[in-house]
Structure formats: structure tokens, C-alpha cells
Amino acid sequence: MKKVSVITVNFNQHSVTEAFLDSIAANENLDELQIIVVDNGSRINHVPEWIKKYPYVNFMRSEINLGFAGGNNLALAEAEGDYLFFVNNDTEVTSGLVEKLVNILDRHPVVGMVSPKIRYYDQPSLIQYAGFTSMNFYTCRNECIGHFEEDKGQYDSAAGQTGYIHGAAMMVRRTAIEKAGPMAENFFLYFEEIDWCERIKRAGFEIWIEPRALIYHKESVSVGSKSALKEYFMNRNRILFIRKNAPFLAKIIFTLHFCLLVTPRNVINYISQKRSDLIPWLFKAMWWNLKNSTDSINSGFPINKI
Structure with a gap:
């Protein structure tokens, strides 16, 4: 398996980030991964204690909040993998997740980005994401496939193209980033991954979902429903x-x-x-x-x- 850099960003959620790191350790082969945690200007700096608790993790810290794109982009200088797995800290992985995503990129060089299927952590049988439809540019609306559906395997038949990846969990080919550039930091929060998909598609790559790979998402831990x-x-x-x-x-x-x-x-x-x-x-x-x-x-x- 090609080396994968797993990148996650923490902002004032040290216990959530620790649960994420514990799920990686329980479900993946750490010898095959480079794990990078970016502390994105949290009020309390937990990096010194994390270095002792998680010696196999690379920790970085920004003294200011750089936003979703900025925090993830900060890790690019340290990332060594051919494939970069950008994943929210408010997720928990399942066994074989990384390998299944890697297999898609290994077997299909045209694929620039791939996301797994996402279920809600608190309602683990409900789908949050099984792909996106294309964007209606007249209204800036599209649909999330499978959203709030009971997961009965109805979307698990095969991997394939989708309108957009999901920003909570997206594996990106390094060469796609080199051609299209990193996420645009001026979005700060929301739509940056959708914009990134558009640029990566214009660079000649396809966007896929691998529904047989699964991750659980603790939705709205960071921001809340209305703010x-x-x-x-x-x-x-x-x-x-x-x-x-x-x-x-x-x-x-x-x-x-x-x-x-x-x-x-x-x-x-x-x-x-x-x-x-x-x-x-x-x-x-x-x-x-x-x-x-x-x-x-x-x-x-x-x-x-x-």
C-alpha cells in the first residue's frame, strides 16, 4: 500500500481529537500511515501532552485559527504520502477504511479524490452521505444522496463517480493537489471542499465515492445547528x-x-x-x-x- 498521510485539524476539542486518534489506532495499521494533527489556534494548547500520549503522531500548531482549509493546508508541508486523507477530528474510522480508499486511487489513476460513505455517529444506521448530485449553478443547490436513509446496503454495489466528495473524509491524490492547488483558504469555513472539487475536475481528474468504505461522523460538534x-x-x-x-x-x-x-x-x-x-x-x-x-x-x- 502506498504511504498515506492522515490529516486532521483540532480546534478546542481535545477529547474529540483523542477519540479520533484512538479509533485510528484500533482500526488501522499505524506502520503504514503518517498521522498529522494540526491544532488550529485552540485556546488551550494540548500539543505538549499529546506528544507524550501519542508518540506516533506528528503534531503541528498554529497560534491563530486558520479556518478549515488553512488548518488542513498547514499540514501539507509535513505530509509525505502519495495520498492525503483529510478527515474531520469528529469522526471515528472503521476497519479497512483507509485500505479501501487507497485501492480506488491505486486502481484508477484518473480519480483525484474519493470519499467513503458516512453515517451519523449518534444514529449509526442512518446515512449522512453516499454521494452528491451535480451542482445546479442557477440556485447553488445540489442533493446529498442517501441522506437520512436507513443504511441497508442500497448504495454499496460499486464505487464510482459522484458530484462532490464530503469534506468530513476525503482522500486526495498528491498529483491532483499539485495540479489544482490546495483548498482555497479564503472560504475559511464551508464550500471550500466543493470549490476544490471543481478545480480538481478542471485539472482533469474525477471525483469518486467508495460506499463500501465507512466512517462515522459526529455532526455539528464544532459549530452547532444555528449560529x-x-x-x-x-x-x-x-x-x-x-x-x-x-x-x-x-x-x-x-x-x-x-x-x-x-x-x-x-x-x-x-x-x-x-x-x-x-x-x-x-x-x-x-x-x-x-x-x-x-x-x-x-x-x-x-x-x-x-
């Missing part, structure tokens, strides 16, 4: 993704769709849910896109308050 952080970046980056990747006509139609349908609908929903505090963040997300270029590194959010 200013989530609402701001979901809306800001939805617009940014279209600006970067959609054809010209689709950009025009999307802009009308977002302004005339999405914005009033969101405002009504915030009010009905007694979350009117989120309304300013929706308009801040829109304003950011009006005044910033697509490669601006200004997040527009007070990151030091996260």
Missing part, C-alpha cells in the same frame, strides 16, 4: 462559490434567485424562529461579496471571537 458563524459563512461562501465557478449566465440568474427568493425567505425564517439576530449576518455576507474580489483573504467575520 452567526454558520449563517454568515454559509451565505457568504454560497455566493463566493458561484462567483468563482459558475458560467456568466448562471451567475446572473443565481444573483436574481438569491436576492428575490433566498434573502426574503431567510429573513422570514429567522424571524419565525426568533433568531432575528442572524439577519445582519445575512446582509453582511451579501455585502462582503459586493465589495471584495473572489481571492480576497478578508473573512469579514471577527475570527478572534470564535
Whole structure:
């Protein structure tokens, strides 16, 4: 098996990260893996104690929160593998997971990225992800295949192409990163892996899912279901993704769709849910896109308050 670098990012979740590392040790051959943990500006630095507890892990630390893409990209300088497995720290692996993903990349050189099937950790029979449909660039919407379905093996017949990988667990070919570049850090949170898929596809690679590989995801450990952080970046980056990747006509139609349908609908929903505090963040997300270029590194959010 080619050497794999397993990369995960920690932000104020030391116990979650430890559970992830324990699941790797219990289910994978550590001799065949390089494991890298990036502490992404956590308030308490647990790296010194982790070095003693997990001597087989490479630890890195940023003193500031670099976001999802920035934290993962920081590990690229240390990663030695032909294949890089970017995986959320709020996941737990199953036996043979890495080998099954590696087999896809070994057997199919055209594949640039592959994700496993994902189930919910707290409801382990429910599917979170079994692939994505293609993006509708007019609305910036697509569908997650199998979402909330009981897993009865209905998607396990064969690996194959899918619209997008899932950012919680994605194995990427090093040569695909070299051709397409790393994740765009100015997304900070949300849509960066979808944008990455588009760039890797334009570089000539395919995006696959291997549904016979399985991982469990502890959804929303980091952010929560509703927060200013989530609402701001979901809306800001939805617009940014279209600006970067959609054809010209689709950009025009999307802009009308977002302004005339999405914005009033969101405002009504915030009010009905007694979350009117989120309304300013929706308009801040829109304003950011009006005044910033697509490669601006200004997040527009007070990151030091996260």
C-alpha cells in the first residue's frame, strides 16, 4: 500500500481529537500511515501532552485559527504520502477504511479524490452521505444522496463517480493537489471542499465515492445547528462559490434567485424562529461579496471571537 498521510485539524476539542486518534489506532495499521494533527489556534494548547500520549503522531500548531482549509493546508508541508486523507477530528474510522480508499486511487489513476460513505455517529444506521448530485449553478443547490436513509446496503454495489466528495473524509491524490492547488483558504469555513472539487475536475481528474468504505461522523460538534458563524459563512461562501465557478449566465440568474427568493425567505425564517439576530449576518455576507474580489483573504467575520 502506498504511504498515506492522515490529516486532521483540532480546534478546542481535545477529547474529540483523542477519540479520533484512538479509533485510528484500533482500526488501522499505524506502520503504514503518517498521522498529522494540526491544532488550529485552540485556546488551550494540548500539543505538549499529546506528544507524550501519542508518540506516533506528528503534531503541528498554529497560534491563530486558520479556518478549515488553512488548518488542513498547514499540514501539507509535513505530509509525505502519495495520498492525503483529510478527515474531520469528529469522526471515528472503521476497519479497512483507509485500505479501501487507497485501492480506488491505486486502481484508477484518473480519480483525484474519493470519499467513503458516512453515517451519523449518534444514529449509526442512518446515512449522512453516499454521494452528491451535480451542482445546479442557477440556485447553488445540489442533493446529498442517501441522506437520512436507513443504511441497508442500497448504495454499496460499486464505487464510482459522484458530484462532490464530503469534506468530513476525503482522500486526495498528491498529483491532483499539485495540479489544482490546495483548498482555497479564503472560504475559511464551508464550500471550500466543493470549490476544490471543481478545480480538481478542471485539472482533469474525477471525483469518486467508495460506499463500501465507512466512517462515522459526529455532526455539528464544532459549530452547532444555528449560529452567526454558520449563517454568515454559509451565505457568504454560497455566493463566493458561484462567483468563482459558475458560467456568466448562471451567475446572473443565481444573483436574481438569491436576492428575490433566498434573502426574503431567510429573513422570514429567522424571524419565525426568533433568531432575528442572524439577519445582519445575512446582509453582511451579501455585502462582503459586493465589495471584495473572489481571492480576497478578508473573512469579514471577527475570527478572534470564535
